[in-house]
Amino acid sequence: MKLALITDAWHPQINGVVTTLHELVEALGPMGVQVSVLHPGQFKNRPCPGYAGIDLAVRPYKALAAMLDALQPEAVHIATEGPLGWAARKHCLKRGWKFTTAFHTKFPEILKAALRVPLFVGYGLFRHFHRPSSGVMVPTHGVLDMLKSRGFQALKPWTHGVDLGLFEHHAQPLDIPELKGHARPYALYVGRVSYEKNIDAYLDLKLPGTQIVCGVGPLEEQLKSRYPKVLWMGVLPRHKLAKVYAAADVFVFPSRNETFGLVMLEAMACGTPVAAYPVDGPLQVLGGSEGQVQGGVLSEDLRAAVEGCQAVSRSEARQRAEAFGWPKTVELFVKNLVPISTNQTGR
Missing domain, CATH: 3.40.50.2000 (Glycogen Phosphorylase B;)
Structure with missing residues (x-):
């Protein structure tokens, strides 16, 4: 399977979303999934206002559309609701492609804390973003129930995993x-x-x-x-x-x-x-x-x-x-993906 994964969160950013997506991409290869990650570093970008350390793509639609058309993916997953996410959403709708999305972060709460944007406004915007998605992957049942109560549809559970090899168990706290x-x-x-x-x-x-x-x-x-x-x-x-x-x-x-x-x-x-x-x-x-x-x-x-x-x-x-080992997490992600079109038309 050829998968296009579009994300506004990627290296060198350091956060849970980047870690999850990085581990996911690493694990998908051995399963025969060819992943192309489209991220802010491939586009003209600038720092997110008021949020140092996070760069966002600037007017990426034209370049992103050309990249997606050239990739000819069999599935598209939009991981974030930033500029790249909106651009990918727009192109998929233009082409008639089905796609999946994910709800990784409660950005409406961030917008409220940082800019005092009312929650109903933030969630209204995000509900609009995810409405055409064929599957909105959500990491917990609590968040799934919350989104369902706010009118989100096509919600699919997708728990996350941890690298049990890198993070080794120690019976006593280490002295470092x-x-x-x-x-x-x-x-x-x-x-x-x-x-x-x-x-x-x-x-x-x-x-x-x-x-x-x-x-x-x-x-x-x-x-x-x-x-x-x-x-x-x-x-x-x-x-x-x-x-x-x-x-x-x-x-x-x-x-x-x-x-x-x-x-x-x-x-x-x-x-x-x-x-x-x-x-x-x-x-x-x-x-x-x-x-x-x-x-x-x-x-x-x-x-x-x-x-x-x-x-x-x-x-x-x-x-x-x-x-929370990775095998179960990756299998569930692949299960939640959808082909861009059942007959591969609209390309």
């Missing part, structure tokens, strides 16, 4: 040179330092030991000055990040607006339990929707969740992560 001299216990946050992540809820805990942040974003300098005792490690290569995960005593996930939360799986794969709020992403990752939380603690009192993680074994965290 990068953290030498810093007091334990280590509490870790990994992710964008941005509006929608609710990172203040983590930083305000003022936990004993050392609080660590791995990531960058538009609020980074402001928060560094407000929380000088926090260890800010910036962006780390994946192999080094895996060691930091494994060194942590607890992983704190303060976001309330995630569709999934891949970083929680990465932490748990290394054996580090997760403290989080009982909301969509954590409920899916830790299994809390059925009352059987595994691999961490969910509580509206984030400090209580952190303290409760002392009783969660590292083997339990790893066991939960193993339920």
